[in-house]
Amino acid sequence: AQSVAQPEDQVNVAEGNPLTVKCTYSVSGNPYLFWYVQYPNRGLQFLLKYITGDNLVKGSYGFEAEFNKSQTSFHLKKPSALVSDSALYFCAVTPLYNQGGKLIFGQGTELSVKP
């Protein structure tokens, strides 16, 4: 079965410190991987994606993620967190063979950045 896991319900970070939000996946074949962010009462905003190529992907707002095939992980990172980064983060995957583009989401991680 295809699945995405975000092992941490919540991550707390002090402003200015680096942050990591973890994601592991299980799909058949090579996946398309995505990170989205959701602010309260809003839809999801796209942050970054991995399709192929460089394992380190850079995205919006200073975020980046590293694709690790052997560990089937795609952790989201940022070198220096901002209070405004506080939000709900979702990792998602689409199996390559799924031409319909259906996304499989992780359960979400709430990031809280304190001043």
Added chain:
Amino acid sequence: GAVVSQHPSWVICKSGTSVKIECRSLDFQATTMFWYRQFPKQSLMLMATSNEGSKATYEQGVEKDKFLINHASLTLSTLTVTSAHPEDSSFYICSARDPRKSNQPQHFGDGTRLSIL
């Protein structure tokens, strides 16, 4: 960039009312749109895949007669919650993908908060 518009953003209505939510792709034609349901601080649950000009594909456990989906044009999909009850209260989100760009992500609407009294 691509934009998906969802309307209304907030609905409060009485039990037994039917509620229609619209999802529009503003600068691209979306042959496929997706409808999700989200409970507070939880993940998105895919309800159905909306296909232009054909029947929607519903996920297991989603009542087709309860959640009617119509995708009558390439830029509009609607979700109608029929005879809504308090347990239908939730945050509903749609998304669409530009079919011309197979590697691009889905774009999401801002969601509709549905509250049934």
